[in-house]
Amino acid sequence: MKLIARRTLLAAALALPSVGALAAGLTMGFSQVGAESEWRTANSASIKAAAKEAGITLKFADAQQKQENQVKAIRSYIAQKVDVIAFSPVVESGWDTVLKEAKAAGIPVILTDRAVKVADPSLFVTFIGSDFVEEGRKAGRWLLERAAKTPNASLNIVELQGTVGSAPAIDRKKGFEEVIKTNPKLQIIRSQSGEFTRAKGKEVMESFLKQRDKKIDVLYAHNDDMAIGAIQAIEEAGLKPGVDIVIISIDGVRGAFEAMKAGKLNVTVECNPLLGPQLMQLAKDIVAKKPVDKRITVNEGVFPAEVAAKELPNRKY
Numbered sequence: 001m002k003l004i005a006r007r008t009l010l011a012a013a014l015a016l017p018s019v020g021a022l023a024a025g026l027t028m029g030f031s032q033v034g035a036e037s038e039w040r041t042a043n044s045a046s047i048k049a050a051a052k053e054a055g056i057t058l059k060f061a062d063a064q065q066k067q068e069n070q071v072k073a074i075r076s077y078i079a080q081k082v083d084v085i086a087f088s089p090v091v092e093s094g095w096d097t098v099l100k101e102a103k104a105a106g107i108p109v110i111l112t113d114r115a116v117k118v119a120d121p122s123l124f125v126t127f128i129g130s131d132f133v134e135e136g137r138k139a140g141r142w143l144l145e146r147a148a149k150t151p152n153a154s155l156n157i158v159e160l161q162g163t164v165g166s167a168p169a170i171d172r173k174k175g176f177e178e179v180i181k182t183n184p185k186l187q188i189i190r191s192q193s194g195e196f197t198r199a200k201g202k203e204v205m206e207s208f209l210k211q212r213d214k215k216i217d218v219l220y221a222h223n224d225d226m227a228i229g230a231i232q233a234i235e236e237a238g239l240k241p242g243v244d245i246v247i248i249s250i251d252g253v254r255g256a257f258e259a260m261k262a263g264k265l266n267v268t269v270e271c272n273p274l275l276g277p278q279l280m281q282l283a284k285d286i287v288a289k290k291p292v293d294k295r296i297t298v299n300e301g302v303f304p305a306e307v308a309a310k311e312l313p314n315r316k317y
């Protein structure tokens, strides 16, 4: 009797689809911002590899930094009746209509990397990504400590902002300013978008350097790629990056560690792009109707040039 009961239980258990089996048929539509930076390349690779590993069919579209392309991609995922939509929004605003369409179609939406500003927070299930305000604060704190070594010196800062209207550009500016305003000797004298790319970072830095009315002491770049582009501009202007101009940036990509090793960049604040495995797990949980947190953040460090040589071999992106 006991044996039969056990067999029945086993058969019942085998008949039930496991979470893995549920995931096997799962399709995710993912709209990526673009391929504007080393960070983004690592992020896309992480998402593609993790989908494969999790047995999730991934429909992936690169929006080339254009919101209209993301809206089109999301609408096409709705039409294709995917199980879950994930996307990294290029800018914060302007998502209400398309997210209402996804909700009406009963398709859950996961935000990755960047946040949106919507009137109704139920338009997305969860948001996984870094705390960009905190990243800006970390950059500011590093500068405060450095400035404390020369308390009488005023420092002129130039800022290379990320994509206009994007969450990382808005938040990294906010966090940095919040911290540096505690020292009136630290002043941002120019601030302009370098669109998160090396080419634009170089171009904007060139124009900053041409305006000779004030000496530039510090560059704060919202990502490593813009800092690397700016380093080229600084060298071409006959100055020593990392020495004549102190350079602070965000992301922690290998290119930044190489620049720090070469003494051309002073510090990078980490922003982890390897979100793929957590994203796929979230998708499985949401489709299986398990509760998930509304906001999932990532633990990240600060890497000054002094540790670059030791840390470089450990970097995964």
Ligand code: AHR
Pocket (backbone or CB within 6 Å): 036, 037, 038, 039, 040, 113, 114, 168, 196, 222, 223, 224, 225, 250, 251, 271
């Ligand atoms: O949203 C994350 C930011 O986008 C990264 O800091 C930047 O490199 C990327 O393009």
